Amino acid sequence: MVRSNPVGTAVGGLVLAALLLTGCGSDDDGAAASPSSATPSVSADSATSAAPSPEGTPADYVPASLAGPAQNVPKPVMPELAREESREGAQAFLDYWSDAMWYAYQTGDTSYAREITSDACEACMDELDELGAVYEEGSWAIGGRESVEISQAELFRAADGIYKPVVVYKRESGQLVSDAEIEVDAPGEPGDKSILYMDFADGSWIYITLAPIPGGQ
Amino acid sequence: MNASRTVVLLSILLILPPSIASHAAEEDESSSSQKLFRKNELQKSESYTFDSYADGEKVKISVDVRRENERNDLKNFVSGKHEAATPVDYDPDEDPVFQKALRQYLNDQGIDRPFNPDTIAQSKQQTFGLQNPCTNRTGDILEDCLAERDCTTADGGEGVYMNVVVRQGDGPSTPWGEPMCVSVAEAEGGEEVVELPTFTLQDFKTLAVAPAASAVQPAPDTLRGMHTNVWAEARPQQFSTELGGFPVQVRAVPVRYAWDYGDGTALGPTELSGAPLAEGAWDVETDTSHVYTETGDYAVSLTTWFSGEYSVAGGPWLPVAGLNDVASAPVPISVWRSTVRNYADDCLENPQGVGC
Numbered sequence: 001m002v003r004s005n006p007v008g009t010a011v012g013g014l015v016l017a018a019l020l021l022t023g024c025g026s027d028d029d030g031a032a033a034s035p036s037s038a039t040p041s042v043s044a045d046s047a048t049s050a051a052p053s054p055e056g057t058p059a060d061y062v063p064a065s066l067a068g069p070a071q072n073v074p075k076p077v078m079p080e081l082a083r084e085e086s087r088e089g090a091q092a093f094l095d096y097w098s099d100a101m102w103y104a105y106q107t108g109d110t111s112y113a114r115e116i117t118s119d120a121c122e123a124c125m126d127e128l129d130e131l132g133a134v135y136e137e138g139s140w141a142i143g144g145r146e147s148v149e150i151s152q153a154e155l156f157r158a159a160d161g162i163y164k165p166v167v168v169y170k171r172e173s174g175q176l177v178s179d180a181e182i183e184v185d186a187p188g189e190p191g192d193k194s195i196l197y198m199d200f201a202d203g204s205w206i207y208i209t210l211a212p213i214p215g216g217q
Numbered sequence: 218m219n220a221s222r223t224v225v226l227l228s229i230l231l232i233l234p235p236s237i238a239s240h241a242a243e244e245d246e247s248s249s250s251q252k253l254f255r256k257n258e259l260q261k262s263e264s265y266t267f268d269s270y271a272d273g274e275k276v277k278i279s280v281d282v283r284r285e286n287e288r289n290d291l292k293n294f295v296s297g298k299h300e301a302a303t304p305v306d307y308d309p310d311e312d313p314v315f316q317k318a319l320r321q322y323l324n325d326q327g328i329d330r331p332f333n334p335d336t337i338a339q340s341k342q343q344t345f346g347l348q349n350p351c352t353n354r355t356g357d358i359l360e361d362c363l364a365e366r367d368c369t370t371a372d373g374g375e376g377v378y379m380n381v382v383v384r385q386g387d388g389p390s391t392p393w394g395e396p397m398c399v400s401v402a403e404a405e406g407g408e409e410v411v412e413l414p415t416f417t418l419q420d421f422k423t424l425a426v427a428p429a430a431s432a433v434q435p436a437p438d439t440l441r442g443m444h445t446n447v448w449a450e451a452r453p454q455q456f457s458t459e460l461g462g463f464p465v466q467v468r469a470v471p472v473r474y475a476w477d478y479g480d481g482t483a484l485g486p487t488e489l490s491g492a493p494l495a496e497g498a499w500d501v502e503t504d505t506s507h508v509y510t511e512t513g514d515y516a517v518s519l520t521t522w523f524s525g526e527y528s529v530a531g532g533p534w535l536p537v538a539g540l541n542d543v544a545s546a547p548v549p550i551s552v553w554r555s556t557v558r559n560y561a562d563d564c565l566e567n568p569q570g571v572g573c
Contacts (some may be wrong), residue, residue, distance in 0.1 A: 019313075022405045024404045105253075115411070118318070118322050118325075120318050120321035120322035120325055121260065121318040121320075121322075122314065122318065122321075123252075123256070123259045123260045123262075123314050123318070124256075124260070124318075126252045126259075127252045127253065127255075127259070129252075129254060130252040130253055131253060134253065141253065141410070144253075144254050146256065146535035152350075152396070153350065156392050156394075158392070158393065158394020159383065159394050159397060160319075160323060160392050160394065161323070161326075162319070162322070162323070162394075164380055164394050164395050164396075166366075166396055169256075169257055171254065171256070171257065174253075174254045176253055176254070182253060184251060184253060186253075186255070189257055192257055193368050193378075194257070194261060195311075195395060195396070196247045197315065197318065197319050197379070199322070199326075201326065208257060208318055208319060208322050209260045209314070209315045209318040209319065210257060210260040210261050210315065211260070211261055211315035211316075211319075213368055213378055213395075213396060213397065213398045214381075214395055214396075214397045214398070214528070214531060214533040215370065215371060215376075215397040215398040215426075215530055215531045216368040216369055216370055216371065216376055216378070216397075216398025216531075217397060
């Protein structure tokens with residue numbers, strides 16, 4: 001799984017640069033933004049390295065910026081390994097989960113994330129609901145890609161029948177853009193040890209919730 | 218495991234002035250509508266209540282526990298008079314977000330809670346311990362292993378997570394599921410399994426678990442041959458107490474009820490608590506109603522069984538082996554007979570008729 005570049009710092013100028021580089025002129029929103037803090041080095045390789053799906057990123061992919069939401073975002077694809085009840089399978093599932101969450105953050109389409117998230121998690125549903133609502137209002141998110149890495153050597157079912165591996169949760173910095181302004185500017189989270197409640201039922205994994213480690217914080 | 222870090226934890230929390238607490242609470246409110254980019258914060262959100270017994274005063278502090286890389290957020294700051302292990306209402310709906318999600322998920326799957334009475338019966342022989350996941354490693358390998366497992370303990374010190382294991386009698390230790398963050402010194406103890414103090418049924422019974430409210434309808438008088446309704450109203454409760462120098466949180470949840478109607482008949486134990494009749498209704502057969510066949514003065518006795526779960530020093534919730542039976546005060550009831558006769562005469566036409 002190739003992890004994306006942090007695109008949270010990208011601003012309008014980046015999209016202008018990206019439009020020139022890729023020849024994609026579908027939207028002219030970028031014209032309004034100031035090019036003063038452009039970071040061309042990020043835009044130059046973003047088309048090849050920000051690959052959220054195994055098939056690679058389409059050439060016309062445009063990451064989100066102040067000028068507009070991401071365009072031509074590849075849909076997440078679940079690999080076969082992610083349906084395997086093993087440590088590797090669980091990790092592959094969590095990689096797919098972060099793809100699905102990032103797709104939701106980039107497009108407002110939360111359907112992929114909902115398919116693999118238990119609706120018992122009210123905080124999850126609230127987050128996805130708000131994400132959908134934000135895009136319906138014409139706002140969009142920049143960055144905020146998440147990742148979950150299992151840091152526990154063995155994976156086993158807990159006494160109540162579900163899996164509770166220790167994981168490292170990371171999130172890149174992200175912004176919420178509303179009415180051409182940054183409404184929320186969230187710094188990245190560098191890696192918090194957590195427990196992830198997940199279950200394997202009916203041939204597939206399901207994300208239940210992130211939880212703190214008992215005794216720790 | 219040592220008691221000192223607990224003491225440190227409590228003193229750290231207690232020195233925070235209320236002004237900081239209220240300030241933090243305001244901040245918390247202002248940003249609560251935003252749910253994006255806050256998964257780590259929102260899904261892991263939890264609060265604990267600690268009691269301090271210093272100077273005979275109890276200070277209850279509900280804390281939004283600090284996560285790695287972030288500061289403490291105090292939510293409430295309540296102080297009160299000290300009473301030994303006073304129950305606080307425990308509402309499962311107020312559980313931390315992640316616990317609620319887990320409980321709802323398990324309910325949806327039809328998986329019983331691990332704390333149901335049958336499971337508890339099997340758990341009588343269980344002891345819990347902490348197993349170092351880095352056992353049998355030494356030197357650099359041990360350090361690598363510890364480095365991969367570092368966490369921050371409740372007092373903000375360096376910690377390592379240990380697997381919580383359960384042992385049935387003399388059998389082998391098996392993972393309980395959730396690991397726990399303990400200080401590095403404890404992890405290097407050399408022992409394979411560090412036993413956690415077990416909160417026994419005896420310990421559980423020393424707590425002042427509030428009995429269920431016992432109700433009889435109608436009361437204090439009812440009729441022979443009529444359905445007399447009884448029901449129980451028991452609250453889930455939470456206690457803060459101490460065990461072997463560790464702070465222990467205990468939850469008592471009512472799971473079974475039994476009634477002795479006082480006339481030689483009884484009901485239960487049953488999971489049904491009964492319920493009051495609809496307003497104006499009477500002589501209705503319910504799950505818990507009883508028909509007295511003899512007149513007289515009786516006392517309806519109710520026993521409620523509570524299942525317990527406990528958490529040592531903020532660790533995972535573990536079941537108490539066994540149920541705590543708590544008796545409610547008997548409710549006196551007088552059973553009367555009623556006689557019904559039918560008369561054919563119209564008293565207006567025949568004022569001297571029988572029954573007029």
